[in-house]
Amino acid sequence: MKKKLPPLLIGALLGASLFLHNLNASEGPSDAKGLVIFPPEIVALPIEQAILTSPPRVPPPLTRKHSARVVVNLEVREINMPIADGADYTFWTYGGTVPGSFIRVRQGDVVEFHLNNHPSSKLPHNIDLHAVTGPGGGAASTFTAPGHTSKFTFRALNPGIYVYHCATAPVPMHIGNGMYGLILVEPPEGLPPVDQEFYVMQGDFYTSGRFGETGLQTFDMAKSIDEHPTYVLFNGAVGSLVGDKALVAKVGEKVRIYFGVGGPNLTSSFHVIGEIFDQVYYEGGSKTQDNVQTTLVPSGGAMMADFKVDVPGTYVLVDHSLSRAFNKGALGMLKVVGDEDRVIYSGKEIDSVYLGSQSEAGSESSRREAELKARIAAEIRSNPTIAGLTKEAQEERGKQVYMGVCFACHLPDGKGLPNVFPPLAASDFLLADRERSVRIVLKGLSGPVTVNGTTYNSAMPPHETALTDQQVADVLTYVFNSWGNSGDAFKADDVKAIRNERH
Numbered sequence: 155m156k157k158k159l160p161p162l163l164i165g166a167l168l169g170a171s172l173f174l175h176n177l178n179a180s181e182g183p184s185d186a187k188g189l190v191i192f193p194p195e196i197v198a199l200p201i202e203q204a205i206l207t208s209p210p211r212v213p214p215p216l217t218r219k220h221s222a223r224v225v226v227n228l229e230v231r232e233i234n235m236p237i238a239d240g241a242d243y244t245f246w247t248y249g250g251t252v253p254g255s256f257i258r259v260r261q262g263d264v265v266e267f268h269l270n271n272h273p274s275s276k277l278p279h280n281i282d283l284h285a286v287t288g289p290g291g292g293a294a295s296t297f298t299a300p301g302h303t304s305k306f307t308f309r310a311l312n313p314g315i316y317v318y319h320c321a322t323a324p325v326p327m328h329i330g331n332g333m334y335g336l337i338l339v340e341p342p343e344g345l346p347p348v349d350q351e352f353y354v355m356q357g358d359f360y361t362s363g364r365f366g367e368t369g370l371q372t373f374d375m376a377k378s379i380d381e382h383p384t385y386v387l388f389n390g391a392v393g394s395l396v397g398d399k400a401l402v403a404k405v406g407e408k409v410r411i412y413f414g415v416g417g418p419n420l421t422s423s424f425h426v427i428g429e430i431f432d433q434v435y436y437e438g439g440s441k442t443q444d445n446v447q448t449t450l451v452p453s454g455g456a457m458m459a460d461f462k463v464d465v466p467g468t469y470v471l472v473d474h475s476l477s478r479a480f481n482k483g484a485l486g487m488l489k490v491v492g493d494e495d496r497v498i499y500s501g502k503e504i505d506s507v508y509l510g511s512q513s514e515a516g517s518e519s520s521r522r523e524a525e526l527k528a529r530i531a532a533e534i535r536s537n538p539t540i541a542g543l544t545k546e547a548q549e550e551r552g553k554q555v556y557m558g559v560c561f562a563c564h565l566p567d568g569k570g571l572p573n574v575f576p577p578l579a580a581s582d583f584l585l586a587d588r589e590r591s592v593r594i595v596l597k598g599l600s601g602p603v604t605v606n607g608t609t610y611n612s613a614m615p616p617h618e619t620a621l622t623d624q625q626v627a628d629v630l631t632y633v634f635n636s637w638g639n640s641g642d643a644f645k646a647d648d649v650k651a652i653r654n655e656r657h
């Protein structure tokens with residue numbers, strides 16, 4: 155799996171890192187330029203502390219009608235957090251979250267920026283703010299060792315929504331570990347008022363294991379160089395904007411999404427299923443485009459989209475490069491509550507309902523799995539029901555795999571589609587041979603099969619690269635114990651044996 159880096163590339167990476175170090179040695183603490191002496195009109199400006207917020211929240215609009223000297227204190231922390239259910243990742247963060255804290259200033263403000271690198275960090279970091287006019291966007295001036303703090307000052311000359319990110323070598327690794335966020339520079343007159351503002355960023359992640367593989371994951375440099383992400387995520391984790399964590403708005407409200415792409419590599423075709431953006435401040439600039447379905451957001455770029463929500467329901471945020479949404483995690487939800495307007499929307503369109511119930515079923519079953527795990531722990535010493543509970547937990551895990559992978563063809567109720575997809579519910583073909591079912595999931599199936607007296611002649615794709623042995627065992631345990639089927643639990647080791655068999 156793991157490729158070795160070619161020596162030339164390693165040389166280039168080291169070179170880049172040394173280059174940055176040299177840059178910083180000449181402009182770093184030993185050679186710091188000292189405090190800037192402001193002219194009287196700047197000294198006269200009021201000083202205020204910036205309010206920073208964690209995603210998906212945005213600081214309140216600025217109401218003042220004058221410039222200020224704004225003090226920003228941003229702390230870098232390297233922390234383990236979930237990237238998916240049961241999978242942790244060591245994220246490098248600005249403010250403890252991915253994306254980092256949202257910063258809001260006004261055009262003309264003089265920003266006194268403090269970058270604090272927590273003593274527990276293992277590496278130096280810096281920040282390049284695209285809102286800065288000046289070399290490196292502040293990168294060289296903010297190169298900060300663990301347990302140190304750096305300060306520099308800049309004037310916010312241009313209004314817009316801007317990405318900030320770490321620019322310490324190897325830069326794609328720092329960004330790939332989550333070091334990016336957004337800074338909004340409001341025009342002096344402010345932005346048009348809206349009822350709700352949300353903060354969402356997309357990033358691509360390169361983990362040692364496959365999508366969904368549990369345990370602590372590490373950064374895979376070879377995958378990053380090949381631009382083959384394991385995860386493409388909104389706000390740093392699978393499900394970060396789903397179920398209980400969905401964005402919420404009321405019918406009739408005007409919503410604004412500040413959406414940025416940290417990368418390090420992919421651009422986003424950002425789309426909200428079931429909505430049309432009334433205005434898009436494309437590329438984060440001052441002009442708007444009206445009535446946009448999907449907007450392209452480059453890596454290291456951002457935009458703002460305003461839209462009124464007219465009818466209730468669940469609206470799904472996706473990167474419309476849809477494998478990223480359905481197989482790599484780039485999926486979020488906006489839940490709109492309130493009264494229906496059946497003239498605008500009759501309730502028959504399929505997209506939002508279909509996807510919404512899929513995501514809901516998934517998050518419902520992860521909650522249920524957590525409950526069951528707690529119960530198993532409590533029962534473990536004394537109770538003979540342990541075996542039954544373990545199997546039930548496996549079924550719940552399997553349900554999540556089913557709702558992510560199989561449901562699209564075999565449908566959530568396992569009944570399939572007449573003449574197209576055979577049923578799994580009460581399938582005589584399925585129940586007749588357990589090993590064959592493992593083989594079908596791993597290697598796929600084509601040619602005629604007869605299920606409950608009806609012949610299907612189609613093709614099912616193999617899932618051996620998409621699913622781990624445990625996931626195959628889980629999904630089949632779920633299938634064999636749902637919709638009236640019954641059977642024992644499947645074991646990952648048995649799946650492994652079949653995966654490795656030769657013909």
Ligand SMILES: [Cu+2]
Pocket residue numbers: 246278279280320321322328333
């Ligand atoms: Cu960094």
